Every structure is written in structure tokens, then in C-alpha cells.
Amino acid sequence: MPEGPEIRRAADRVHRQLAGRRLDDAWFAFPDLAGQAASLIGREVTAVDSWGKALLTRFDDGRVLYSHNQLYGVWKLHEADREPDTGRSLRVRLVAQGRAASLYSASDVSLWDTSSLDEHPFLSRLGPDLLTHGITIEQGVARLIEPRFCRRGLGGLLLDQALFAGIGNYLRSEILFFAGLHYSARPGNMEEGTLAHLATCILSVTRQAYDQAGVTNRSDWIAVDRARGASRRRWRFAVFERDGLPCPACGTTIRRVTVTSRRLYFCPSCQPS
Template identity: 40%
Template sequence: MPEGPEIRRAGDRISRALVDKEIVKSNFYYVRIKDREEIVKNKNIKEITTRGKAMLIRFKNGWTMYSHNQLYGRWTVNLNTTKIKSTRALRVVFKTKKHTVRLWSATDIDLLPTSEEHEHSFLKKIGPDVLNESCSYKLIEERLTSKTFHKKKASTLMLDQTVFAGLGNYLRSEILFDAKIHPDDRPFDLDKTRITQWAKSIKNISHLAYKTGGFTVSKYIADRNKENGEPRKSYRHAVFMRYQYECLNCKSRIERKWYGKRKLDFCPSCQIQTGKIKPSR
């Protein structure tokens, strides 16, 4: 599933193609919104924004198209002259004089007045988007240490969209490694210094992934991992999908834990669980 950084990058790409451009043609094929398509059909677009893994396309007539890609949804942007071959189910099409933007396969799409976005069943329950400027380090710390969340394991918190919007499986592993937090630790178990570092890692790793297209290590490290024979799915990360590879920091072997059916990769030496850390003398 694409995570917050990937959806934000898709929104940027779609914005360049559609915002303040004349929409010469649009089609809405998804059954759930078919009865309201005339409200926004061929209407120009004012802005496109994201909240976590959700995308909001706001039309100039005061309506919004909400979409969530979930596992299979995908946005594409092509020149009108590009011939498209796909077996995916086409959901939505926007066409300008130059580009065609398509949403494929998604099954969570809705049309609603922009003024009622906050009442959408998904949007009203999610936490702050860590990529937004309004989501500060301080706010992240406050969320982690709140009575609602402070006794939940890090492995759970990092996927709970009501805590932070946009985090997913690869970001969970990468953030916890960067912050040196064991996946079974809870904010309740940690001192303020470690909470502060955790908050910074949530913000910084998410922004790095957004800027680089899913990379959570520097180009130097990624290139070095690639030269060592690692595939793309692992060389662009520090621990995620690097199970049994050497830790970039200490050369220990990366280990894997399963929570439900979702994997979490971590370094057992860098991410020692609280209570097992030997006190300094």
C-alpha cells in the first residue's frame, strides 16, 4: 500500500497537470459516485491536497473528490498522445488540452461538498498528517505521550492512523530504527530524551521519503548497498526488507518480527528494549 509520502508525491504530480488548467473532459466510472458525477463533470480544479493516505481534489464549484488508494489504487499522468494498455479497472479520468490523469482500481472514492470534508468517515477520525507543516515535533511528542496512546507498543502506534496519518509498514521500521526504539517499547517506558528523538524521527524520515521517492537513507548509503548486491526493495532502506543483512551502524544482523501479518525489521543491537538496557556506571 502506498504510504503518505507516495500519495503526497502523486498529489504534486497531478496538481501540476490539473490545477488551474481547463478540464476539457472528465469521466467518473465508479458506481458509488455515479449518481453525483454531473455536479463535478468537466469542472475545473482549484487545488489538490492530501491527508495521510487520502487525496482530496477540490473543484472550483465547492465540491471535493475524496479517494484512498488502499492496496490496489493507482494514479497515472500521461500526455494525451500516449497509448495506454492496462488491465486495471478505470475509475476516474480528467483530461486537459495536454494531459490525461487516470485513477485505476481504487475502491474508496467519494464526492462531497468541500465544506463537509471534516465529516467524512475516514477523515474525521485520523490523526495529524506528519508531512504537514502544522504537525510540529512538539505536537508529535504530545500525541505519543497522551493518555490515549502512551501505553501502546511502538509497533502498534506507528500504524495507527488515529495517532498519525500517513505512516505505514516501511516507515514504521525505518522510523523506529532511526530513533533506536524497540518495536515492543511504549512511550510510557521511555524518558523525554528518547521521546523527543522518536518525534524527530517520525517527522524527518517521513520527509526524507517524500523528497526522495521512498528512500529512507542517503544516496551514498543506497548506492553502497546497491553495489553490495542488494535489490532496490532493500538498498533504499536502513532496515526494512534488509532481514539478515548487516546493520548499517553496528554490523549486527537485521532481525524480523511479525505483528499480525505485517513484518517489522529492526536491529537487535541498536534497538534494545527498555528494561534490557544496562545502566551506565
């Protein structure tokens, strides 16, 4: 399933397609939205960004179109007069100056005023988005040591979207590896320097995954793997999906465990319990 970096890259693509342009047409498959489509015609798309796994399309009158791709939703960008070649069900179409963005197979779509967006039943439960909300290392540490988070093991905590929005399964394993922390470690038991290093890794690994289209591994380790003929699926990560292989840092065999019902990969030597 796509994680925060992939959703933000999708938002960026829709932003480049529509932002700064006024809508010539809007269409919704949902009856409660279809009646509002006409009111969007002539409105300028000011930005498209993301919050966790939700896309937010913002208009110049203060309204925001919320959409969540869930498991199967996908945005397709195309010329307005050329229908995408797909068998998926069209849910939303926005057209601006000959360009179109069409959302297929998603069912969670709604229109909100910016002032009431924090009342959204999904967004109101999310922590800040690591790629959208400009989180600093100091702010990251402050969240980690909040009473509701600090006594929980990192293996489960990092997947809690109330902490930070956007961290999914591959990011969890990669962040913990580069932070040198075991999945059972708790923020409340950490020294200040360890907390700062963890917050730094949370931000930097997520940012790298965004900048490099899902790659979180170090460039020198990637070069070694590629020289051996490894596939992208193998070399893009340092530990995720690499169980049974040697750790790129120390050579210890990488292990796979199940934490909060999801697979997690770690190096027993680099991340001691």
C-alpha cells in the same frame, strides 16, 4: 502496499497535471457520482493533496473529490485524446485543457463539500497527515503522550492511522531504527528528550521517503552497499527487509519479528528492549 510518501507523490503528479486548470470534462463510473459530473465542468482544480492513503482533488467551488486507491487503484496521466494502454477498469476521468487524469481499479470515490469533509467515515478516524498538515516536533510529541496512545508499544502504535496518517510497514521499521527504540517501548515511559527524538525521526524519515522516492537509508551507507553491487531494493532501507545482514551502524545481525501481524525489522544492539 504504498505508504504515505508514495500516495503524496501520486497526488503531486495529479496536481501538476490538473491544478490551475478548469475542467472540460468529467466522467464517473459510479451512478451516484455520474449525475454530478456535469456540475464539475468549468470548475477549476485548485489543488490535489493527500491525507493518509486518500487523494483529495479540490475544486474552486469548495467541493472535494475523495478517492482511495485501496490495493489496486492507480492514477494514470495522459493527453486527453490518447487513451492509456491498460486493461484496468476506468473509474474516474478528469479532463482539463487537453490534459487528463484517469483513475483505474479503485472503488472508494465520493464528492464532498469542504465543510463536511471531517465527517467522512474514513478521514474522520485519521490523525494528521505527516506530509500535508505541517506537523511540528512539538505537536508530534503532544500526540504521542495523549492518554489513548502513550501506554501502547510503538510497534503497534506507529501503524495506527489515528496517531499519524501515512506510516506503513517500511516506515515503521525505519523510524524505530533511526530513533534507536525497541518496538515494545511506550511513549508514556520515555523522557522528554527521547520523545522529541522520536517525533523528529517520525517526521524526518517520512519526509526523506517522500523526497527520495521511498529511500530512507543514509547516503554513506547506501554508497557502501552500492559499491558491493547491492540492488536498490537492498540499499534503499537501513533495516527493512535486511534480516540476516549486518546492521550498517554496529554490525549486529538484523532480525525480523512479527508485530501486530506484520513483519518488523530491527537491530538488537541499536534498539535494545
